[in-house]
Amino acid sequence: MEIQPLVRELKxxxxxxxxxxxxxxxxxxPLEPGGPTELEAAKTPNLDTLARIGxxxxxxxxxxxxxxxxxxxxxxxxxxxPLKYPIGRGALEATGVGFKVGPKDVAVRCNFVTLxxxxxxxxxxxxxxxxxxxxxxxxxxxxxxxxxxxxxVEPVKEHRFCVIFRDLQAGTPGLGGxxxxxxxxxxxxxxxxxxxxxxxxxxxxxxxxxxVAQAQKLLxxxxxxxxxxxxxFANAPALPSYEDxxxxxxxxxxxxxMCKGLAxxxxxxxxxxxxxxxxxxxxxxxxxxDYDFFFLHFKYTDSRGEDGNFAEKVKMIExxxxxxxxxxxxxxxxxxxxxxHSTPAKMKSHSWHAVPVLIAGQNVRTDACQSFGETExxxxxxxHFQAMxxxxxxxxxxxxxxxxxx
Amino acid sequence: MEIQPLVRELKxxxxxxxxxxxxxxxxxxPLEPGGPTELEAAKTPNLDTLARIGxxxxxxxxxxxxxxxxxxxxxxxxxxxPLKYPIGRGALEATGVGFKVGPKDVAVRCNFVTLxxxxxxxxxxxxxxxxxxxxxxxxxxxxxxxxxxxxxVEPVKEHRFCVIFRDLQAGTPGLGGxxxxxxxxxxxxxxxxxxxxxxxxxxxxxxxxxxVAQAQKLLxxxxxxxxxxxxxFANAPALPSYEDxxxxxxxxxxxxxMCKGLAxxxxxxxxxxxxxxxxxxxxxxxxxxDYDFFFLHFKYTDSRGEDGNFAEKVKMIExxxxxxxxxxxxxxxxxxxxxxHSTPAKMKSHSWHAVPVLIAGQNVRTDACQSFGETExxxxxxxHFQAMxxxxxxxxxxxxxxxxxx
Numbered sequence: 001m002e003i004q005p006l007v008r009e010l011k012x013x014x015x016x017x018x019x020x021x022x023x024x025x026x027x028x029x030p031l032e033p034g035g036p037t038e039l040e041a042a043k044t045p046n047l048d049t050l051a052r053i054g055x056x057x058x059x060x061x062x063x064x065x066x067x068x069x070x071x072x073x074x075x076x077x078x079x080x081x082p083l084k085y086p087i088g089r090g091a092l093e094a095t096g097v098g099f100k101v102g103p104k105d106v107a108v109r110c111n112f113v114t115l116x117x118x119x120x121x122x123x124x125x126x127x128x129x130x131x132x133x134x135x136x137x138x139x140x141x142x143x144x145x146x147x148x149x150x151x152x153v154e155p156v157k158e159h160r161f162c163v164i165f166r167d168l169q170a171g172t173p174g175l176g177g178x179x180x181x182x183x184x185x186x187x188x189x190x191x192x193x194x195x196x197x198x199x200x201x202x203x204x205x206x207x208x209x210x211x212v213a214q215a216q217k218l219l220x221x222x223x224x225x226x227x228x229x230x231x232x233f234a235n236a237p238a239l240p241s242y243e244d245x246x247x248x249x250x251x252x253x254x255x256x257x258m259c260k261g262l263a264x265x266x267x268x269x270x271x272x273x274x275x276x277x278x279x280x281x282x283x284x285x286x287x288x289x290d291y292d293f294f295f296l297h298f299k300y301t302d303s304r305g306e307d308g309n310f311a312e313k314v315k316m317i318e319x320x321x322x323x324x325x326x327x328x329x330x331x332x333x334x335x336x337x338x339x340x341h342s343t344p345a346k347m348k349s350h351s352w353h354a355v356p357v358l359i360a361g362q363n364v365r366t367d368a369c370q371s372f373g374e375t376e377x378x379x380x381x382x383x384h385f386q387a388m389x390x391x392x393x394x395x396x397x398x399x400x401x402x403x404x405x406x
Numbered sequence: 407m408e409i410q411p412l413v414r415e416l417k418x419x420x421x422x423x424x425x426x427x428x429x430x431x432x433x434x435x436p437l438e439p440g441g442p443t444e445l446e447a448a449k450t451p452n453l454d455t456l457a458r459i460g461x462x463x464x465x466x467x468x469x470x471x472x473x474x475x476x477x478x479x480x481x482x483x484x485x486x487x488p489l490k491y492p493i494g495r496g497a498l499e500a501t502g503v504g505f506k507v508g509p510k511d512v513a514v515r516c517n518f519v520t521l522x523x524x525x526x527x528x529x530x531x532x533x534x535x536x537x538x539x540x541x542x543x544x545x546x547x548x549x550x551x552x553x554x555x556x557x558x559v560e561p562v563k564e565h566r567f568c569v570i571f572r573d574l575q576a577g578t579p580g581l582g583g584x585x586x587x588x589x590x591x592x593x594x595x596x597x598x599x600x601x602x603x604x605x606x607x608x609x610x611x612x613x614x615x616x617x618v619a620q621a622q623k624l625l626x627x628x629x630x631x632x633x634x635x636x637x638x639f640a641n642a643p644a645l646p647s648y649e650d651x652x653x654x655x656x657x658x659x660x661x662x663x664m665c666k667g668l669a670x671x672x673x674x675x676x677x678x679x680x681x682x683x684x685x686x687x688x689x690x691x692x693x694x695x696d697y698d699f700f701f702l703h704f705k706y707t708d709s710r711g712e713d714g715n716f717a718e719k720v721k722m723i724e725x726x727x728x729x730x731x732x733x734x735x736x737x738x739x740x741x742x743x744x745x746x747h748s749t750p751a752k753m754k755s756h757s758w759h760a761v762p763v764l765i766a767g768q769n770v771r772t773d774a775c776q777s778f779g780e781t782e783x784x785x786x787x788x789x790h791f792q793a794m795x796x797x798x799x800x801x802x803x804x805x806x807x808x809x810x811x812x
Contacts, residue, residue: 003469003470003471003472006469006472006489007471010472052439052440053439053440363435363750363752363753363757364439365435365436365443365750365759365780366436366439366440366441367781367784368781368784379784379785380784381760381780381781381784382470383464383760383784383789383790384789384790385470385790389469389470389471391471392469392470392471392472393470393471393758394471395471396471396472396473396757396758401471401472401473401758402473403473403474403475403755403756404468404472404473404474404475404478404488405474405475405476405477405478405479405488405492405493405498406475406476406477406495406498406502
């Protein structure tokens with residue numbers, strides 16, 4: 001039996017408040033063997049205090065050795081088995097620009113391409129057209145009208161944009177996501193016709209055809225981006241909601257579009273429009289009485305790790321540490337601090353390494369840990385565990401889970 | 407693949423003796439952050455000696471964050487996935503009073519109720535009639551005779567008792583457990599008719615009807631308990647036996663009825679009738695030559711935890727420690743000490759926290775642990791593991807598991 005159906009069955013409501021602080025890509029690596037990681041090098045007096053009164057552990061984002069993208073990394077932290085809930089490429093792309101893909105939507109990744117006069121592709125990426133040129137073109141495509149369907153077009157980056165088709169007819173099952181890519185994967189041939197793979201996707205294919213036809217007209221005469229291909233048709237993953245599984249009214253406080261989108265997919269409410277970390281805490285304080293659960297996301301630890309900038313990642317962690325007193329001042333019942341994965345500056349990329357976890361609050365069994373860091377976490381009371389078990393642990397500490405069996 | 411089919415396949419018989427000492431609810435919490443747990447506060451020289459020559463670890467009863475009842479907690483220790491073998495309410499109630507529910511039995515939880523002259527329920531719990539009054543009434547119901555069926559009636563507590571119907575006809579599949587509760591969940595209406603939900607439960611429903619009819623006659627004129635409702639019809643869980651899975655002739659030495667019942671459900675033999683811990687060791691010594699495996703259960707660590715009495719739980723742990731030399735004097739091949747779950751006095755209830763585990767005996771890889779306690783266990787060689795893996799570990803240490811693959 002999986003954990004989520006069990007948690008749904010055992011959940012109990014009460015007045016507790018749970019805060020999950022996520023520093024993206026928190027885990028790191030030492031630059032030299034035996035040296036400190038970014039988190040260990042950072043001065044984190046506030047997190048160290050929490051480490052002494054709380055309990056630590058190491059979170060495995062997916063499975064040992066598996067490096068997650070931001071989507072699966074956060075899904076795990078939210079308590080959903082990332083291997084059970086794959087998010088289709090189109091839905092992930094739309095989510096990544098902060099678009100909340102609904103149950104009657106199909107999302108599609110699109111490429112601008114260059115076509116010759118006979119309609120054959122000469123460049124599958126439209127010369128990697130810069131975002132400043134492609135963005136306005138994507139927005140121009142918002143003029144497209146298709147009967148019975150609402151069309152959303154969202155710029156992404158360079159030659160990439162995404163389209164979401166929403167079925168406006170009530171009572172129908174919506175638009176199926178089982179349509180083949182129109183990218184022929186080579187030049188010298190025209191884009192393929194969008195071919196449906198099942199009956200429920202026939203209407204989607206027809207809608208896609210109309211979209212392409214109207215788009216070609218709107219793009220006519222463009223020197224680079226005068227055509228398009230469609231890829232990764234996908235419906236939203238059918239994720240049970242936080243309210244349904246955990247009985248939690250949950251708020252998401254984030255700056256990064258992908259996180260905003262994912263949090264909404266699991267039924268969190270996006271609160272406020274913060275642009276900086278301090279503003280995220282302002283939002284947290286204001287929303288304090290209105291929610292049971294708060295997911296607060298800090299992006300820049302990951303960004304500096306991706307840059308390969310150890311010293312700047314250390315600084316970001318210190319900024320993150322500095323806001324902790326404002327969170328503890330709210331007296332959450334349970335406070336957890338972790339990351340969605342590791343992003344060691346040394347690797348300039350996400351990695352599979354276990355992520356430090358800290359839980360403070362009621363019912364915590366303290367351990368011998370004196371500071372918050374990867375090596376110290378190895379002495380922690382939580383041991384190594386898969387990220388998807390963090391939510392049950394937080395609920396348990398908040399007295400929100402009943403007993404299994406008598 | 408699950409572990410049990412693998413263990414069944416790899417099991418080897420030999421002359422080794424395995425002892426599993428279970429102190430119920432052993433795990434605890436510090437009263438103050440950084441303070442000792444009950445086990446850490448207790449003086450346990452004998453367990454500490456075992457910790458030095460053995461190996462320690464932390465057992466997760468079910469999954470992270472999930473608090474088990476006594477039933478699932480023990481099933482895990484016995485090596486059965488508690489999520490795969492849920493025990494129906496009726497079977498659990500019968501087991502809880504020490505009744506061994508057999509393969510041709512259906513067990514039912516019953517309430518005495520108060521009926522008015524028209525047969526309508528006026529009190530669903532018969533005024534919470536005290537056990538001294540309800541016990542004899544339950545025993546009076548043993549007079550009920552139903553053709554082809556043996557009827558067992560067991561008092562439980564106050565208005566609660568349980569009934570087990572055993573099919574006496576050879577060759578039939580027995581009585582199905584899929585019958586609806588007769589408790590209408592409200593007063594002012596009569597109890598419901600026992601309705602079968604499948605063909606295999608039609609005879610059960612008919613038997614239940616006859617039982618109710620005869621019971622009403624026997625209870626006629628009672629001021630409070632003149633009627634009854636039936637709930638939680640359940641067959642015994644189909645648990646493979648210790649002999650079958652492990653090749654072990656197993657003895658259970660326990661005082662607590664629930665443990666006695668559960669141990670019998672997995673095919674252990676209940677040995678002796680001890681009333682105190684010292685008597686349990688007497689039984690162990692006497693039975694030493696007759697079994698391969700001994701499950702010895704000590705209840706009062708849990709009881710004092712449930713009472714919220716830290717100091718008394720410490721004392722119970724010290725009593726438990728004091729009997730250890732009598733066990734080691736028997737020179738078991740492998741000796742394990744653990745609990746079925748944590749029962750922190752601070753929480754006055756079962757909890758999800760990991761449970762200390764100690765394994766001593768042959769083939770043990772010793773670790774750096776110097777005493778038996780929750781924090782020390784975090785340094786242990788066994789790490790964190792699900793309780794259901796303890797049995798394979800014990801068999802392995804006893805050379806009772808062959809190699810998997812060549």
